[in-house]
Amino acid sequence: MTDFTPYQELRERFREIALVGGASSLLSWDQDTYMPPKAAPFRADQLACLSGWRHRLAVAPEVNDWIKACEDHGYPAGSKEAANTREWRRDYDREAKLPQALVEDFERTSSLARMAWVDAREKSEFPIFEPHLVKLLALTREKANHWGYEESIYDALLEGYEPGARASQVRALFAELRPAVVAIVGPAAERGARTPGNLLSGDYPIAGQQAFNREVADAIGFDFEAGRIDTTAHPFCASPGLRDTRLTTRYDRNDFSISLYGVLHEAGHGLYDQGLPEGDFGAPAGEAVSLGIHESQSRLWENKVGCAPAFWEHWLPAAARHLPDLTRFSPAEITAALNRVSPSFIRVEADEVTYDLHIILRFELELRLLEGDLAIADLPGAWNEEFEKMFGLRVPDDARGCLQDIHWSLGIFGYFPTYTLGNLNSAQLFAAARKQVAGLDAQLAQGTYSGLLDWLRANVHAHGRCLRPQELMQRATGEPTRISRHVEYLREKLGPR
Amino acid sequence: MTDFTPYQELRERFREIALVGGASSLLSWDQDTYMPPKAAPFRADQLACLSGWRHRLAVAPEVNDWIKACEDHGYPAGSKEAANTREWRRDYDREAKLPQALVEDFERTSSLARMAWVDAREKSEFPIFEPHLVKLLALTREKANHWGYEESIYDALLEGYEPGARASQVRALFAELRPAVVAIVGPAAERGARTPGNLLSGDYPIAGQQAFNREVADAIGFDFEAGRIDTTAHPFCASPGLRDTRLTTRYDRNDFSISLYGVLHEAGHGLYDQGLPEGDFGAPAGEAVSLGIHESQSRLWENKVGCAPAFWEHWLPAAARHLPDLTRFSPAEITAALNRVSPSFIRVEADEVTYDLHIILRFELELRLLEGDLAIADLPGAWNEEFEKMFGLRVPDDARGCLQDIHWSLGIFGYFPTYTLGNLNSAQLFAAARKQVAGLDAQLAQGTYSGLLDWLRANVHAHGRCLRPQELMQRATGEPTRISRHVEYLREKLGPR
Numbered sequence: 001m002t003d004f005t006p007y008q009e010l011r012e013r014f015r016e017i018a019l020v021g022g023a024s025s026l027l028s029w030d031q032d033t034y035m036p037p038k039a040a041p042f043r044a045d046q047l048a049c050l051s052g053w054r055h056r057l058a059v060a061p062e063v064n065d066w067i068k069a070c071e072d073h074g075y076p077a078g079s080k081e082a083a084n085t086r087e088w089r090r091d092y093d094r095e096a097k098l099p100q101a102l103v104e105d106f107e108r109t110s111s112l113a114r115m116a117w118v119d120a121r122e123k124s125e126f127p128i129f130e131p132h133l134v135k136l137l138a139l140t141r142e143k144a145n146h147w148g149y150e151e152s153i154y155d156a157l158l159e160g161y162e163p164g165a166r167a168s169q170v171r172a173l174f175a176e177l178r179p180a181v182v183a184i185v186g187p188a189a190e191r192g193a194r195t196p197g198n199l200l201s202g203d204y205p206i207a208g209q210q211a212f213n214r215e216v217a218d219a220i221g222f223d224f225e226a227g228r229i230d231t232t233a234h235p236f237c238a239s240p241g242l243r244d245t246r247l248t249t250r251y252d253r254n255d256f257s258i259s260l261y262g263v264l265h266e267a268g269h270g271l272y273d274q275g276l277p278e279g280d281f282g283a284p285a286g287e288a289v290s291l292g293i294h295e296s297q298s299r300l301w302e303n304k305v306g307c308a309p310a311f312w313e314h315w316l317p318a319a320a321r322h323l324p325d326l327t328r329f330s331p332a333e334i335t336a337a338l339n340r341v342s343p344s345f346i347r348v349e350a351d352e353v354t355y356d357l358h359i360i361l362r363f364e365l366e367l368r369l370l371e372g373d374l375a376i377a378d379l380p381g382a383w384n385e386e387f388e389k390m391f392g393l394r395v396p397d398d399a400r401g402c403l404q405d406i407h408w409s410l411g412i413f414g415y416f417p418t419y420t421l422g423n424l425n426s427a428q429l430f431a432a433a434r435k436q437v438a439g440l441d442a443q444l445a446q447g448t449y450s451g452l453l454d455w456l457r458a459n460v461h462a463h464g465r466c467l468r469p470q471e472l473m474q475r476a477t478g479e480p481t482r483i484s485r486h487v488e489y490l491r492e493k494l495g496p497r
Numbered sequence: 498m499t500d501f502t503p504y505q506e507l508r509e510r511f512r513e514i515a516l517v518g519g520a521s522s523l524l525s526w527d528q529d530t531y532m533p534p535k536a537a538p539f540r541a542d543q544l545a546c547l548s549g550w551r552h553r554l555a556v557a558p559e560v561n562d563w564i565k566a567c568e569d570h571g572y573p574a575g576s577k578e579a580a581n582t583r584e585w586r587r588d589y590d591r592e593a594k595l596p597q598a599l600v601e602d603f604e605r606t607s608s609l610a611r612m613a614w615v616d617a618r619e620k621s622e623f624p625i626f627e628p629h630l631v632k633l634l635a636l637t638r639e640k641a642n643h644w645g646y647e648e649s650i651y652d653a654l655l656e657g658y659e660p661g662a663r664a665s666q667v668r669a670l671f672a673e674l675r676p677a678v679v680a681i682v683g684p685a686a687e688r689g690a691r692t693p694g695n696l697l698s699g700d701y702p703i704a705g706q707q708a709f710n711r712e713v714a715d716a717i718g719f720d721f722e723a724g725r726i727d728t729t730a731h732p733f734c735a736s737p738g739l740r741d742t743r744l745t746t747r748y749d750r751n752d753f754s755i756s757l758y759g760v761l762h763e764a765g766h767g768l769y770d771q772g773l774p775e776g777d778f779g780a781p782a783g784e785a786v787s788l789g790i791h792e793s794q795s796r797l798w799e800n801k802v803g804c805a806p807a808f809w810e811h812w813l814p815a816a817a818r819h820l821p822d823l824t825r826f827s828p829a830e831i832t833a834a835l836n837r838v839s840p841s842f843i844r845v846e847a848d849e850v851t852y853d854l855h856i857i858l859r860f861e862l863e864l865r866l867l868e869g870d871l872a873i874a875d876l877p878g879a880w881n882e883e884f885e886k887m888f889g890l891r892v893p894d895d896a897r898g899c900l901q902d903i904h905w906s907l908g909i910f911g912y913f914p915t916y917t918l919g920n921l922n923s924a925q926l927f928a929a930a931r932k933q934v935a936g937l938d939a940q941l942a943q944g945t946y947s948g949l950l951d952w953l954r955a956n957v958h959a960h961g962r963c964l965r966p967q968e969l970m971q972r973a974t975g976e977p978t979r980i981s982r983h984v985e986y987l988r989e990k991l992g993p994r
Contacts, residue, residue: 039741244536
């Protein structure tokens with residue numbers, strides 16, 4: 001650890017920012033879980049106030065001076081201090097470009113928009129949400145213009161979620177991925193159509209689901225002394241502080257898989273957060289590197305682990321203790337039903353093959369919205385038209401169309417591609433772990449997950465932001481993010497037999 | 498509304514302080530309800546950070562300038578602006594006397610002490626809590642010395658909870674109250690001893706208790722769109738924001754009355770918070786005036802309303818729907834059992850007569866601790882000795898002795914007397930309402946509470962801090978706080994028949 005004063009000042013300052021950021025995170029979590037409805041406007045003001053405070057602390061002139069001093073100090077390349085300095089510089093330059101009023105306006109607007117979205121989605125009435133989205137998109141474009149970009153306005157936003165990635169690269173990856181996926185969807189969906197879609201439908205009491213989900217999350221290594229699970233409309237994972245990681249999921253009494261795979265997905269995120277180096281809390285070295293890497297963790301536990309035949313061979317007896325209606329099935333039947341490919345409306349419930357098509361749709365619509373080729377008023381129409389082209393299905397209402405995701409209601413644009421990057425990274429990391437961890441398949445078959453978690457801790461979590469996302473992928477897997485392992489994985493699991 | 502700029506600046510500044518204060522309040526609420534245990538140290542830092550920020554905002558030199566300008570501006574006596582100015586001055590002079598480091602140290606210490614107290618109380622091991630309490634008492638004395646006082650160091654603390662009250666006045670009131678109470682306890686306890694203490698003991702499923710408590714809280718006017726009820730070790734009421742008031746209670750499956758009267762008590766606090774003028778939020782005119790008045794509201798709903806014969810005559814059928822085991826009883830049996838007088842160890846479960854003896858005990862011990870006549874190490878012994886003198890009972894363990902209350906673990910000294918002031922005020926206000934609201938007894942017999950609530954809204958809640966506590970009592974009841982209505986009420990309800 002360095003004693004250099006400006007470095008220590010930065011550590012201290014960003015610890016304070018993390019304290020305030022954690023308070024904001026808890027206020028948001030509470031807004032989605034327990035807050036009484038009439039409290040919404042005040043909560044919006046509160047979040048704006050904390051966000052403004054965080055911004056002021058982060059862009060204060062002394063922060064720039066301290067970073068400059070660390071740069072001049074010249075930490076050795078590859079050291080943690082050099083990585084922290086590099087990331088502080090990147091964040092400062094980004095954050096300092098936003099006027100404080102814009103930051104606060106954005107926070108207030110998105111907090112109200114989120115409540116309107118909940119209402120609009122419940123009633124499937126886009127017009128309730130529309131004026132909020134118009135304002136959020138305008139503020140988002142304003143932000144992007146402050147940040148600046150070389151090729152596309154989209155890049156300015158994408159950079160915030162996936163450092164170093166560009167819309168043109170995403171477009172190229174997606175252009176390669178789309179036909180590969182479509183080639184798998186066709187025959188897989190045809191096979192899927194021969195299995196009833198509601199095969200697993202039954203009576204699964206919520207308390208039983210909760211108990212089983214908790215048992216599984218505990219088994220894969222989620223620390224419940226430092227975390228919890230609650231219920232929300234849209235599952236998420238939030239870490240409002242050190243040793244405090246909160247998952248949420250939603251429940252359907254007739255379909256246990258919605259809550260279980262919500263938990264497995266969010267626990268994947270949660271394990272990453274719980275695995276970040278505690279001693280670096282508040283500094284870049286203690287933070288997650290990108291959403292494409294974060295999502296690789298959630299998809300890995302949700303799909304590569306949770307939807308594999310070995311998972312249900314191990315877990316069915318335990319699951320049936322909590323959910324007796326499962327005794328009707330064999331492990332193979334459950335796995336087959338879970339992996340059934342069938343084009344459908346809701347992204348978060350999509351099968352692994354069509355999932356990326358949902359993302360490609362959103363990416364293209366976002367690009368058009370941001371580049372000014374599509375008006376918000378035309379969004380539902382454009383969504384439905386594109387969806388039908390891609391999936392061959394007519395969207396019945398906006399709740400199952402452009403209102404289904406929370407992201408835009410939070411003013412989050414440029415985020416969706418990271419889901420597919422996460423899928424690609426996930427397949428690539430899982431393939432690498434299977435090569436490097438001796439006996440991994442046998443461990444997973446026994447419900448032993450520590451070998452896999454240790455490998456992820458060492459190769460992903462422990463790095464924080466010290467490696468850039470593509471450096472991390474290169475070191476851990478021997479190549480940058482590509483589509484090949486993902487497509488191989490899908491073919492092996494779901495392709496023609 | 499005045500346009501005077503310094504006044505507007507103050508309104509704006511204290512709204513910001515209320516936003517941050519609300520965030521602290523939510524973090525504390527979460528700490529007691531849902532926070533994972535390992536998050537405690539970080540949460541302590543977080544609360545210290547927010548507390549420091551609030552303090553900086555409140556004592557900034559410009560705040561003093563603005564208040565000075567308002568004072569010079571000379572708002573007419575009796576106006577809201579004059580009241581706000583007067584209270585801002587009082588708060589500023591108090592707050593500015595505390596060094597920031599002390600404020601943060603106190604917040605951090607009390608946050609950790611609270612966790613230690615939970616543990617100590619569970620295990621009934623005072624030594625777990627002792628070092629925390631030593632530190633907290635030292636910091637409390639330090640605070641009191643910064644604030645200053647004329648007669649007793651106790652006054653400096655009491656002023657924070659009951660503006661204008663002095664230890665000497667409390668001592669005088671208590672000297673008058675103690676023999677009056679003792680005279681009632683004797684015969685009432687003798688009669689109580691002839692009824693079995695566990696008469697109401699039965700099987701009351703938690704879900705049924707929750708449903709019934711909610712129905713009652715709703716009926717007395719608690720707004721669940723702007724509030725909620727959760728579960729904690731020690732019941733409390735917190736308002737982390739505008740239109741956001743949260744009650745907590747605790748459950749015993751064999752005794753429904755613990756959770757129900759916890760809810761009625763906290764809902765009394767909650768109704769006060771929900772009744773404060775919204776337009777004045779953040780300013781003194783929108784805040785509760787004192788704890789003695791706050792507690793009058795909780796005791797009024799808990800005891801004067803909830804423990805009256807009329808309450809159970811109305812509510813028993815509804816209660817029995819949720820809690821079938823109650824069908825064994827008549828309303829009169831339930832009321833008699835609830836009002837059974839019997840000296841016991843736990844303050845929050847004490848009957849209405851002995852309750853004030855619990856407070857007198859704590860007041861006297863606090864005085865001795867603060868005035869340096871008692872060491873923390875000797876506290877359990879002193880407690881047990883005094884308790885035996887007062888109640889004729891030997892304290893079996895510290896969990897039922899000096900560890901039972903959360904207050905000291907939060908560094909709250911000088912607060913306990915406000916409970917008895919609350920009892921006195923409560924009886925006095927209820928007597929006034931019965932005189933002034935035509936047909937009030939008949940309304941209460943029908944389970945109609947709006948007449949009483951409206952009277953409290955107009956005579957207590959609506960004033961915020963515009964009237965001082967004793968002005969408020971004088972206007973609403975025609976006299977300052979005295980013991981007579983309380984003693985009359987106890988005699989009428991529990992005295993010899």
